[in-house]
Amino acid sequence: MNQITTNLPTAELQALDAAHHMHPFTAGAELAAKGARVITRAKGVWLNDSEGHRIIDGMAGLWCVNIGYGRRELAEVAARQMEELSYYNTFFQTTHVPAIALAAKIAELAPGDLNHVFFAGSGSEANDTNIRLVRRYWDIKGQPEKRIIIARRNGYHGSTMGGGSLGGMSGIHKHGGMIAGIVHIGQPDWWSEGGEMTPEDFGLHRARELETMIRQLGVENVAAFIGEPIQGAGGVIVPPATYWPEIQRICDKYGILLIADEVITGFGRTGNWFGSQTFGIRPHIMTIAKGLSSGYQPIGGSIVCDEIAHTVGKAGDFNHGYTYSGHPVAAAVALENLRILQDEHIIEHVRDVAHPYLAAKWQALTEHPMVGEAKLVGLMGSIALTPNKETRAKFASEEGKVGYRCRERCFANDLIMRHVGDRMIIAPPLVITPPEIDVLIERAWKSLDECHAGLKADGMFVAA
Ligand SMILES: *Cc1c(COP(=O)(O)O)cnc(C)c1O
8 A cells, every 4th residue: 555644635535534444423424425624734723634724723623732733842842751761651659750740730730639640541531530439439438339420411521431421411322321320410501401590590400400319319329429610512501600609519518529520621721720710619539631731642630639549548459540541751741731831821811811802702793693692711612503592592403403504614614613512612722812813703703604694595594
């Protein structure tokens, strides 16, 4: 076979891709017929594809490229680390400097007594760790029947068996089933489920489902609650202000462990180091991944509080771990990423420059005839598409059809904006500048206009 390089014609690359590469969360046959978009290079917030398009990445890859693409410092750190110590494990009473340095740095950045890090290769793996860790903790505490973890419908916690079960997405549960001992309560999505309630009342109402569920199951059977400070993959669902304080109150009252899945909201996305700080949440465990390395290396982990780490540590071996837990190259790259976030004041840039600049323009999208609500926390935003803003109506077409059409227009206009159902979402690299935000917004308006015109022409701009 000829060597496969970016110099091959796009159609050839697409044919090889279709023949041999199974894509995540993708209808393989449909993609094979259409041909995948081939991304070739990236720098800052800009992607290049094999057909010469210059695309603005409104999603930071998959919510992960916080410092932007193509930073030479990270490449250099990786090369140096590979030469010095390309791999060693952290099992069997050994360690190495990159894992030590990264764990110490994360402990310094994390709030409260979240002082211990268990490394994984991804967010899904870290959530699998969390399931075992909280159950192990209660075992040691002499309460082995405390095993159930309460999560939320339309939450996302990864797609391994554990992560996929914690998540509340029926589409994932349908493909392979769920593990036992996980139950779901409602999500705080006021726009689509709040009915006639005020957002504040609805936030309390949804949080109190946690208390009802704990009572129903018996607190002696409940280990933990897990939630994302802001649901990401579920459509950037920003909970009403009343929600998290009530969840915190209930977790405190019943003494159940609180896990904040910060895989997206960690490392600056919401304008603080962690989303828990933005929402005043005091978790016992945080799940991290994505922005930890800005996607330059696959790495995730669990940041664990003193009480759990000390309890589990004193009780003998914790029979869990990954070959690549604390991988030296990934750890060294993550550490350099954190240095850049800190030294270049990127979180301050989000808070003081990029968020305020984008917020005004994002809110203005609600003047578009098909945009209902617009939400933006830090650099994580969503807009709800609707045929009727007053009634918050859904479209008559199957949910997601309109969102997909809108995403197609965005792609055609060289903007990466994703859809979740009929919500459009963004989470650009945190380094995005005001002029780049102007480009993003201009392309978003154009795409919405084209989508709107297309729907009207096809008789699809109608409520259910
Ligand atoms: C992406 C994501 C995960 C899963 O992380 P992977 O690295 O894809 O395994 C878990 N939780 C949340 C909140 C995520 O957004």
